[in-house]
Amino acid sequence: MNAPPRHLTDVHPSVPPERLLADLVPPRHFADASFGSYRPDPAHPSQQATVDRLVEVAATLDAEQGGWRRRLGLASRTTPPAIYLDGGFGVGKTHLLTSLAHAVGTRSSSYGTFVEYTNLVGALGFARTVDALASKRLVCIDEFELDDPGDTVLMSRLLRELADRGVALAATSNTLPDSLGEGRFAAEDFLREIQALAARFEVLRVDGDDYRHRAAVTGAQGLEDREVAEVVDGRDGAALDDFDALLSHLSQVHPSRYGALLDGVDLLGLIGVHPVTEQSTALRLVVLVDRLYDRDVPVLLGGSGGTDLFTEEMLAGGYRKKYYRALSRLGSLAEDGRRLVSSPA
Structure with missing residues (x-):
């Protein structure tokens, strides 16, 4: 005889920091995502152009894997790629971001939503978070949204330190980098931080309809x-x-x-x-x-x-x-x- 239905209201989960780190991988829904399984819409050429550029980024990171500069700890002398996928909901941005993570390798990349990274800093502390993520070649940030000034400063500093240590970055959002925070807090008061974030990214526009x-x-x-x-x-x-x-x-x-x-x-x-x-x-x-x-x-x-x-x-x-x-x-x-x-x- 089957047990009666459980209730989420009866569950009080405890999540240790080790799990937060272990969970920074593409989610089950995108476990098999790849550039080959993405179907660009011919009516929106920006989709194929984005795929082509991400394939280039993956190839670049793969070529650097065994490079002498990284082995000697000199990766910070070069500027790592920083890609920002902008577009409406349902155009496949997350599919493309997870495809990039899979192409680089889930052991060599970190994948999470914006809130998962801010939660990680809260659990580990800033320095330990930087050290943990700096061991990756690529850090992917899905659903990049700045909902309050504290997150703006935190993420700006985190990305700056990761980039300085040679880590490539990739993010998705429905908002262009220089418009993050718009309508949610006094963005003009933090314009310097927002512009610093925007300056780090190569923006790839992904047009299309919600599939x-x-x-x-x-x-x-x-x-x-x-x-x-x-x-x-x-x-x-x-x-x-x-x-x-x-x-x-x-x-x-x-x-x-x-x-x-x-x-x-x-x-x-x-x-x-x-x-x-x-x-x-x-x-x-x-x-x-x-x-x-x-x-x-x-x-x-x-x-x-x-x-x-x-x-x-x-x-x-x-x-x-x-x-x-x-x-x-x-x-x-x-x-x-x-x-x-x-x-x-």
């Missing part, structure tokens, strides 16, 4: 709560949570632990889903959606589903690109979940 919208509608109606509970019931690796209870629980768990919160979860059912009106709550939900997407966890949405999940003010504000990314990813996961409704347990 996830080809298969999923992010504003789809929710399922009946009863139906969600019935599908989850009896499935190994499934979790069932009340939406409000989960949102409250997320406020008690550090975002760096949201991944660990999902350990062993292969399906998440949410009942009582409704629009979120408080911004800090919405931003925590965005992080959870990102971790669900990283792990390819299908989601069953009860209540109102994805309809008006975020307010019009949120979708027009400084964090709008985060919210639209979350809607895109949640729509894809919800489409995967709907396929399970008619599938046998």
Whole structure:
């Protein structure tokens, strides 16, 4: 007899610094990503141009692997590559970034989201973080977003020290480097730091449409709560949570632990889903959606589903690109979940 559905609200994960370092690899969703598996849209030539440039960067880093300058500790005398992929959500930027990490090698590269790196500094301290990341040839930063002045200064200093030690950098974002922080804090007060970040990167624009919208509608109606509970019931690796209870629980768990919160979860059912009106709550939900997407966890949405999940003010504000990314990813996961409704347990 199968155990009853678990609840994420019952999980209080503890994540040691060693795991934070070990987890800095491409997520499960992109475990097999490569330049060859990326399908550039002919209608948007910038996609193929970006692939070509990243292939060059990977080849350059590979050629340097056995170079005499690195063996003698002289890599800092040269300027390592620093690539910044800019474009809308759903154009394949993360696919390209993980492809670069795989091409360089997961032992020689570090891959994480912006928040994972800031969390790492909090857990290890700045000096230990620099030492750990400086052992890599490439540091990849997904979802580069500056949400507060402290993060601006922290990431500027971190990237400067890594570059000075010969580490190549690659990042993705929906915002050009010199516009980071715009609409979220008084960016003009930190213009020097932001410009210093921007000056380090070669910007590659990735144009295109959101590929996830080809298969999923992010504003789809929710399922009946009863139906969600019935599908989850009896499935190994499934979790069932009340939406409000989960949102409250997320406020008690550090975002760096949201991944660990999902350990062993292969399906998440949410009942009582409704629009979120408080911004800090919405931003925590965005992080959870990102971790669900990283792990390819299908989601069953009860209540109102994805309809008006975020307010019009949120979708027009400084964090709008985060919210639209979350809607895109949640729509894809919800489409995967709907396929399970008619599938046998």
